[in-house]
Amino acid sequence: MKLSGAEIVMECLVREGVETIFGYPGGATMPMLDAMLNYPIRHVLTRHEQGAAFAADGYARSSGKVGVAMATSGPGATNLVTGITTAMMDSSPVVFITGQVHSTLIGGDAFQETDVTGITLPITKHNYLVTSAEELAEVIREAFYIARSGRPGPVLIDICKDAQIEKVEFEYPEEEVCLPGYQPPTHATPASLEAAVKLIKEAKRPVILAGHGVLMSGAMSELYTFAEKTQTPVALTLLGLGSFPAGHPYNLGMMGMHGTAHSNLAIQNADLILAFGMRFDDRVTGTLRTYAPRAKKIHVDIDASEFNKNVTIDVALLGDLRAILADLNPKLETMDHQEWLQKIQTWVQESNDRDILYWENSDKLHAAHVIHDFWQQSRGEAIVTTGVGQHQMWTAQYYRQEKPYQLITSGGAGSMGFGMPSALGAWFAHKDREIWAIEGDGSFQMSLNELATLTQENANVKILVINNRYLGMVRQWQEFFFDKRYAATPITGPDFVKLAEAYGIPAVAVSERGQIKNALDFAHNTPGPVLVEFKVEQEDCVYPMVPTGAALDEMLLRPSLVRV
Amino acid sequence: MQHTLIAKVENIPGVLNRVASLFRRRNFNIDSLNVGRSENPKVSRMTIVIDNNAVDAAKVQSNLYKLVNVIDVQDVTNQPVVSRDLALIKVAATAEKRHEITNLANIFRANVIDVGTDSVIIEITGTVDKIESLMELLRPFGILEMVTTGQVAMLRGKSNGTSPNGHH
Numbered sequence: 001m002k003l004s005g006a007e008i009v010m011e012c013l014v015r016e017g018v019e020t021i022f023g024y025p026g027g028a029t030m031p032m033l034d035a036m037l038n039y040p041i042r043h044v045l046t047r048h049e050q051g052a053a054f055a056a057d058g059y060a061r062s063s064g065k066v067g068v069a070m071a072t073s074g075p076g077a078t079n080l081v082t083g084i085t086t087a088m089m090d091s092s093p094v095v096f097i098t099g100q101v102h103s104t105l106i107g108g109d110a111f112q113e114t115d116v117t118g119i120t121l122p123i124t125k126h127n128y129l130v131t132s133a134e135e136l137a138e139v140i141r142e143a144f145y146i147a148r149s150g151r152p153g154p155v156l157i158d159i160c161k162d163a164q165i166e167k168v169e170f171e172y173p174e175e176e177v178c179l180p181g182y183q184p185p186t187h188a189t190p191a192s193l194e195a196a197v198k199l200i201k202e203a204k205r206p207v208i209l210a211g212h213g214v215l216m217s218g219a220m221s222e223l224y225t226f227a228e229k230t231q232t233p234v235a236l237t238l239l240g241l242g243s244f245p246a247g248h249p250y251n252l253g254m255m256g257m258h259g260t261a262h263s264n265l266a267i268q269n270a271d272l273i274l275a276f277g278m279r280f281d282d283r284v285t286g287t288l289r290t291y292a293p294r295a296k297k298i299h300v301d302i303d304a305s306e307f308n309k310n311v312t313i314d315v316a317l318l319g320d321l322r323a324i325l326a327d328l329n330p331k332l333e334t335m336d337h338q339e340w341l342q343k344i345q346t347w348v349q350e351s352n353d354r355d356i357l358y359w360e361n362s363d364k365l366h367a368a369h370v371i372h373d374f375w376q377q378s379r380g381e382a383i384v385t386t387g388v389g390q391h392q393m394w395t396a397q398y399y400r401q402e403k404p405y406q407l408i409t410s411g412g413a414g415s416m417g418f419g420m421p422s423a424l425g426a427w428f429a430h431k432d433r434e435i436w437a438i439e440g441d442g443s444f445q446m447s448l449n450e451l452a453t454l455t456q457e458n459a460n461v462k463i464l465v466i467n468n469r470y471l472g473m474v475r476q477w478q479e480f481f482f483d484k485r486y487a488a489t490p491i492t493g494p495d496f497v498k499l500a501e502a503y504g505i506p507a508v509a510v511s512e513r514g515q516i517k518n519a520l521d522f523a524h525n526t527p528g529p530v531l532v533e534f535k536v537e538q539e540d541c542v543y544p545m546v547p548t549g550a551a552l553d554e555m556l557l558r559p560s561l562v563r564v
Numbered sequence: 565m566q567h568t569l570i571a572k573v574e575n576i577p578g579v580l581n582r583v584a585s586l587f588r589r590r591n592f593n594i595d596s597l598n599v600g601r602s603e604n605p606k607v608s609r610m611t612i613v614i615d616n617n618a619v620d621a622a623k624v625q626s627n628l629y630k631l632v633n634v635i636d637v638q639d640v641t642n643q644p645v646v647s648r649d650l651a652l653i654k655v656a657a658t659a660e661k662r663h664e665i666t667n668l669a670n671i672f673r674a675n676v677i678d679v680g681t682d683s684v685i686i687e688i689t690g691t692v693d694k695i696e697s698l699m700e701l702l703r704p705f706g707i708l709e710m711v712t713t714g715q716v717a718m719l720r721g722k723s724n725g726t727s728p729n730g731h732h
Contacts, residue, residue: 117578118581121581121582121585122585122586122589125630125632126632129578146632179632181573181629181631181632181633181634181635181636182632303626303630304626304629305623305626305627305629305630307626308620308622308623
């Protein structure tokens with residue numbers, strides 16, 4: 001059967017299970033958009049390609065499936081770049097499809113021509129330039145396979161316009177994808193497992209560092225078994241939140257720059273670090289010079305280049321975390337670390353004493369209270385996305401994650417404006433769930449345009465704006481390290497309620513803690529998108545904080561508890 | 565210490581760019597990089613020489629593996645290996661100096677492959693050390709121009725240059 005390249009793209013996407021594509025049209029993608037009308041694939045029109053990229057990412061992270069974003073050549077493709085980087089830094093499986101000018105025009109600076117494969121080379125797991133329809137079926141299959149397997153990541157396919165139009169014989173290649181240079185590892189070697197078991201048995205003060213890899217490999221129950229069997233407390237990275245239940249007594253919460261004081265103290269005093277699917281990012285280690293100085297380190301990762309990248313390790317277990325933990329658990333006997341757990345418990349008590357949550361209500365509205373109350377009211381069951389900044393850290397701290405895949409946030413790249421578009425993507429994957437985008441007023445203003453997308457799709461996405469009229473995270477750094485010189489951080493915004501209403505989105509603003517419940521109820525009970533703005537304390541800070549260059553246990557703590 | 569890596573990569577457009585881009589992005593400084601054909605027309609062969617004091621060879625290796633088009637990478641530094649570099653050296657040579665230069669070239673089993681009125685071009689194949697030694701001796705005559713191909717390397721014996729454990 002002869003099909004056009006555009007039709008072949010659709011045939012292949014349907015076979016990959018794609019139902020939704022987030023994108024923005026243009027001259028170089030018109031044949032594909034036209035073909036899409038004849039296939040069961042929905043094109044969701046965002047208002048900017050970056051929104052499409054974030055939405056596809058949110059779809060991927062909340063569903064575990066590959067997300068797809070599409071944009072035209074030139075500026076359409078370059079507008080995806082921040083979204084591609086975001087997916088790359090957080091190992092998110094997204095396939096980006098871009099249109100490219102006619103293959104014969106390549107290199108001639110044609111209208112809307114850009115070297116997209118060149119631009120995205122360092123920010124994709126792999127990318128392709130397709131110049132003839134013949135290549136399409138193989139390339140698309142490979143792209144999806146590469147995106148979702150091994151350490152997942154974004155793959156870009158740049159398709160020339162003539163390759164979309166050209167008609168060729170189409171036969172779907174049914175055999176498995178075989179790439180000689182790409183064979184993701186699965187099980188660790190027996191020798192490395194034995195070495196790990198030895199260290200685990202010798203340890204008196206072990207700590208597990210659970211990262212995004214736990215969620216990506218679906219190793220939650222294996223992690224749970226490991227932690228219980230060996231009585232090992234679990235500290236989590238930002239992207240690892242949800243991989244171990246927040247309410248479990250072994251859960252130490254988030255580690256690192258804005259992690260809990262007790263998790264950081266546990267890491268610094270540990271004699272064994274078990275790094276499960278995490279990469280020792282500078283935001284979780286503090287200065288490397290003094291990081292976990294007394295600990296041997298076991299590192300489990302599917303990407304060998306992560307071993308010894310930042311932190312020198314003692315045992316490397318290369319492979320799929322779930323497979324490795326399943327191999328490891330039967331080799332371990334039940335262990336007793338009560339003494340260590342009790343020591344940590346004293347640190348937890350100190351953390352609690354300083355926690356703003358335990359402050360009595362004042363006339364001030366604190367973001368932490370807003371998020372805590374929201375967590376309680378939604379029983380922790382909403383899928384929550386965030387932008388980047390203080391509100392993101394408060395969400396990580398106070399929206400306690402009992403279950404996996406419910407927190408969607410840009411960790412590695414730290415891309416502002418991620419919250420609302422990624423919530424839109426999550427909604428397309430979970431139309432039965434409550435989806436909330438928690439945004440700061442700064443971050444929100446980077447993606448405001450997507451309000452129109454929510455309206456057009458009547459997406460049941462609730463927006464919670466934490467408005468402190470500052471770019472709060474930078475302001476906080478200025479307060480601590482730049483002598484309170486607030487350069488470029490005071491920020492105005494529109495009347496968010498009126499703005500939302502202009503888009504047909506019901507909205508309400510809150511400035512007192514007593515009004516939180518009603519506002520959240522209003523959002524919950526109103527179908528479709530709703531915006532709730534919280535006008536919070538302007539100069540609040542995220543605590544604890546490990547300053548750049550400081551050791552992990554040299555934290556700035558919330559000034560001693562002043563009970564009002 | 566210098567490390568020599570042999571990488572087998574798919575012979576398709578853009579692979580050299582991917583490797584070069586990786587080295588730039590990870591800030592890996594390399595001493596030499598040679599790309600050429602292999603016994604298999606679908607596979608190109610790269611010989612990469614790095615200074616292990618500046619860059620960890622294991623890091624280079626594990627990052628190369630991340631490239632989908634890289635089939636195999638082997639660190640052959642501590643293995644029985646033959647390695648060769650080819651250099652073309654243009655030396656200032658008046659008629660009366662020509663004989664002396666040719667003699668030096670002969671001692672190194674190098675060939676004089678071009679003779680001009682004021683210069684000769686010498687072709688030398690060998691280890692980097694051997695080429696350096698000849699260069700030292702030619703320097704007093706005046707080296708006008710020099711180019712090397714970069715090192716190529718091959719394991720001795722039956723090995724086909726693919727790591728015994730396959731991938732990783």
